[in-house]
Amino acid sequence: MSSTLADLAPLAQTEIRDRSGDADCVAENGTFCFGWAADNFDRYVEPTLEHLVLVGVSVIAGFLIAFGLALLSHRRRWLIPPFITATGILYTVPSIAFFILLLPFTGRGTVTGIIALTAYALQIIYRNMVTGLNNVPVEAKDAGRGMGMTDSQLFWRVELPLSVPEIVAGLRIATVSTVAIASLAFLAGAGGLGTEIFNQIDFKTNVLIAGGLCVVMAIALDFALLLLQRLAAPWRTGRVST
Amino acid sequence: MTAPLGFAGAFGDAIEFILTPQENRFTGGRKVGGLDQVWELTLNHIELSFAALAIALAFALPIGAILGHYGVGERVAISIGNSWRAIPELALVALVAAFIGFGFVNMTIALLILGVPPILTNTFVGVRQVDRDAVDAARGMGMSDLGIITRVELPLAVPTIMSGVRTGSINIIATAAIGPLVGQLTLGDFILNRNVYGEEGVLAGAILVASLAMLVELGLAGLQWLLTPRGVKIARERAAA
Numbered sequence: 001m002s003s004t005l006a007d008l009a010p011l012a013q014t015e016i017r018d019r020s021g022d023a024d025c026v027a028e029n030g031t032f033c034f035g036w037a038a039d040n041f042d043r044y045v046e047p048t049l050e051h052l053v054l055v056g057v058s059v060i061a062g063f064l065i066a067f068g069l070a071l072l073s074h075r076r077r078w079l080i081p082p083f084i085t086a087t088g089i090l091y092t093v094p095s096i097a098f099f100i101l102l103l104p105f106t107g108r109g110t111v112t113g114i115i116a117l118t119a120y121a122l123q124i125i126y127r128n129m130v131t132g133l134n135n136v137p138v139e140a141k142d143a144g145r146g147m148g149m150t151d152s153q154l155f156w157r158v159e160l161p162l163s164v165p166e167i168v169a170g171l172r173i174a175t176v177s178t179v180a181i182a183s184l185a186f187l188a189g190a191g192g193l194g195t196e197i198f199n200q201i202d203f204k205t206n207v208l209i210a211g212g213l214c215v216v217m218a219i220a221l222d223f224a225l226l227l228l229q230r231l232a233a234p235w236r237t238g239r240v241s242t
Numbered sequence: 243m244t245a246p247l248g249f250a251g252a253f254g255d256a257i258e259f260i261l262t263p264q265e266n267r268f269t270g271g272r273k274v275g276g277l278d279q280v281w282e283l284t285l286n287h288i289e290l291s292f293a294a295l296a297i298a299l300a301f302a303l304p305i306g307a308i309l310g311h312y313g314v315g316e317r318v319a320i321s322i323g324n325s326w327r328a329i330p331e332l333a334l335v336a337l338v339a340a341f342i343g344f345g346f347v348n349m350t351i352a353l354l355i356l357g358v359p360p361i362l363t364n365t366f367v368g369v370r371q372v373d374r375d376a377v378d379a380a381r382g383m384g385m386s387d388l389g390i391i392t393r394v395e396l397p398l399a400v401p402t403i404m405s406g407v408r409t410g411s412i413n414i415i416a417t418a419a420i421g422p423l424v425g426q427l428t429l430g431d432f433i434l435n436r437n438v439y440g441e442e443g444v445l446a447g448a449i450l451v452a453s454l455a456m457l458v459e460l461g462l463a464g465l466q467w468l469l470t471p472r473g474v475k476i477a478r479e480r481a482a483a
Contacts, residue, residue: 031341092459096420096451097416097455100433101452103445173327176327179330183330183333187433194332214333222328
């Protein structure tokens with residue numbers, strides 16, 4: 001059986017849209033048809049916003065859940081290995097499969113896409129939170145205790161602020177990853193820029209614009225979080241790799 | 243999708259699709275699925291993934307180890323390790339198909355772009371993080387640079403390197419699922435061709451891709467355990483306790 005791009009049609013059943021911008025370039029499927037891009041750029045606005053919502057909601061939800069888990073496991077350290085394992089198992093399931101495996105449970109739609117993306121973001125963020133909290137120097141904690149802090153004061157006023165660089169580093173990795181993974185969220189019926197890529201996957205200009213928008217979004221969000229980190233923890237610039 | 247608990251039926255249909263060839267409303271009497279086709283696509287998927295993984299290892303391990311040993315190119319190694327995450331795999335494979343063309347070799351190139359970075363970066367970081375005292379001790383015992391890399395630094399860096407190898411392998415297996423766009427019939431064919439295989443075929447493809455990834459992950463976890471020097475394991479257990 002030969003699988004051609006035409007076979008992919010039913011997921012991609014939008015008619016070939018107006019390519020009149022520069023007909024020759026489009027007919028030859030040139031490297032990048034600037035005229036067409038200028039005429040058709042508006043069609044990418046809505047998918048870009050959808051993509052942004054998918055990423056924003058998922059990273060924020062992932063952050064909140066990870067924070068909850070970190071709070072739980074911080075004073076109950078035996079919880080850390082099961083939490084890491086539970087969130088990690090999920091990470092070995094390729095996203096292309098995970099979006100589809102959720103369909104029988106939650107149906108097609110934005111929610112399904114967000115659930116999958118949240119799961120991926122969550123594990124990256126949680127790991128970095130644990131690393132950050134573990135790396136707080138014992139001397140700093142001792143100093144806090146010496147000043148008469150309770151456990152909860154120590155957490156909120158010493159340990160958490162000192163972990164901000166690692167936490168934001170995790171947030172940045174999670175955000176950049178989520179932007180890329182969200183380009184497969186169309187498989188769960190969640191829209192986003194992947195829909196545009198897939199609809200005309202053999203038209204170079206289209207793939208370059210939609211794929212390029214993904215990359216630009218990842219870089220822009222990464223930069224925004226870097227700025228946030230400088231504001232939130234001006235005393236230290238962290239560098240964490242996972 | 244169907245009523246509550248419909249998921250059991252959906253997964254049942256998918257398993258049936260894997261086991262026996264099915265007719266569906268799209269195929270016009272032609273049967274799709276079944277163990278023979280599943281086996282064929284699985285073999286293709288494995289062949290493509292392993293070719294890419296072998297090349298990625300042959301390329302990333304020595305370069306990462308040498309850069310890490312001499313401590314050069316840190317900025318490049320780290321930024322490569324961070325930037326692959328921004329690449330949308332669907333667009334990458336589509337662009338490879340559009341600009342370089344179809345074929346096994348071209349698909350392998352696409353897989354390398356996502357497979358090499360985590361292995362290279364983790365090898366660099368792993369080797370770099372080896373205790374300098376251990377390296378000095380080895381040097382004092384008269385070891386050459388090559389000896390230090392292969393007999394001191396790489397063994398001590400196994401946990402970090404293998405975590406990169408695992409990430410790289412998962413990337414490769416996941417991206418190989420998009421192979422049908424470049425004419426490589428992998429398990430992703432079931433996922434991407436809903437109009438040939440139907441809903442049950444799409445779900446079957448997802449089950450198969452996820453299972454393959456988990457099996458490889460398990461295998462690599464076992465390999466990591468075998469490759470990790472006994473002393474490192476003991477030190478890790480102490481640290482965990």
